[in-house]
Amino acid sequence: MAYNLLKGKYGIITGAIDENSIAWQTALKCHEEGAKIVLTNAPIALRMGTLNKLAELTDAVIIPADATSTEDIENLYEKAKEALGVEKIDFLLHSIGMSPNVRKKKHYADLNYDWFQKSIDISALSFHKMMQVGEKMDFFKDGASILGLSYIAAQRSYPNYGDMCQAKAVLESIARSFGQRLGESKGIRVNTISQSPTVTTAGKGIKGFNVFYDYADILSPLGNATAEDCANYCVTMFSDLTKKVTMQNLFHDGGFSASGMTEKLIDKMMSEVEE
Numbered sequence: 001m002a003y004n005l006l007k008g009k010y011g012i013i014t015g016a017i018d019e020n021s022i023a024w025q026t027a028l029k030c031h032e033e034g035a036k037i038v039l040t041n042a043p044i045a046l047r048m049g050t051l052n053k054l055a056e057l058t059d060a061v062i063i064p065a066d067a068t069s070t071e072d073i074e075n076l077y078e079k080a081k082e083a084l085g086v087e088k089i090d091f092l093l094h095s096i097g098m099s100p101n102v103r104k105k106k107h108y109a110d111l112n113y114d115w116f117q118k119s120i121d122i123s124a125l126s127f128h129k130m131m132q133v134g135e136k137m138d139f140f141k142d143g144a145s146i147l148g149l150s151y152i153a154a155q156r157s158y159p160n161y162g163d164m165c166q167a168k169a170v171l172e173s174i175a176r177s178f179g180q181r182l183g184e185s186k187g188i189r190v191n192t193i194s195q196s197p198t199v200t201t202a203g204k205g206i207k208g209f210n211v212f213y214d215y216a217d218i219l220s221p222l223g224n225a226t227a228e229d230c231a232n233y234c235v236t237m238f239s240d241l242t243k244k245v246t247m248q249n250l251f252h253d254g255g256f257s258a259s260g261m262t263e264k265l266i267d268k269m270m271s272e273v274e275e
């Protein structure tokens with residue numbers, strides 16, 4: 001059911017690659033709620049052509065941009081102005097993450113440092129770049145809402161999440177620093193959503209992902225949040241209903257981050273002991 005929460009709003013959604021992507025689901029919801037959007041992804045990801053389907057479904061234009069390149073981001077914003085027919089946008093979703101070390105299953109004590117820098121550049125500094133370029137171009141409307149997507153491994157140790165733990169910690173920190181700046185100057189909100197493990201291309205690239213997934217699910221009173229659940233939360237954060245929420249890392253994880261133990265986990269452990 002749609003509520004027209006984003007009627008009259010314009011935004012940019014990064015990072016949709018297939019229908020499992022959190023960004024894909026978010027684009028669908030934003031469209032459903034009345035927003036006009038531009039979709040973007042790295043040129044190499046667009047070669048697969050899958051994004052065309054989402055563009056059709058959401059009546060959106062696709063503008064390629066490597067989020068590590070300030071020139072590409074400038075070009076994205078210029079072209080988005082033309083495509084949307086506005087000078088400024090109301091919301092931006094940064095839904096970008098990639099670690100060559102994680103992808104190539106490098107052990108945490110055997111990291112390739114060039115790749116480490118790539119992980120940080122792609123997964124965290126790109127968030128800063130998108131805001132820095134946007135501020136310089138005066139591209140964000142007063143009261144706009146900017147979101148990044150994080151994971152609890154920013155704050156707790158998680159084997160196999162490797163250098164992405166550091167990348168997410170940087171991402172969350174950037175949200176606070178830029179959030180303060182943009183809040184004071186233009187009433188703009190900047191937050192990160194810390195999402196449950198979700199079955200996506202990025203998610204599945206993590207060794208032992210199924211175990212992360214099942215463990216989080218059983219330790220979350222509400223169960224894991226899906227990509228669609230996350231999309232709904234993003235819509236709320238882009239809407240006018242959350243105007244005073246900023247500089248936060250917002251857990252969207254079915255209660256996992258606040259759980260010590262759950263009945264579901266006790267039952268599972270007990271049944272395994274009894275077997």
Ligand code: NAI
Nearest residue numbers: 015017021022042045067096097149197198200201202203
């Ligand atoms: P996904 O694989 O569908 O999306 C990641 C996107 O990043 C892809 O579309 C990819 O093309 C894009 N990307 C990579 N390098 C890029 C670059 N240089 N420039 C522009 N785009 C680039 O996976 P998912 O899970 O939807 O990821 C979205 C965000 O959610 C990421 O920040 C991820 O870390 C975060 N997240 C994912 C969780 C999960 O379990 N899947 C849990 C918590 C957070």
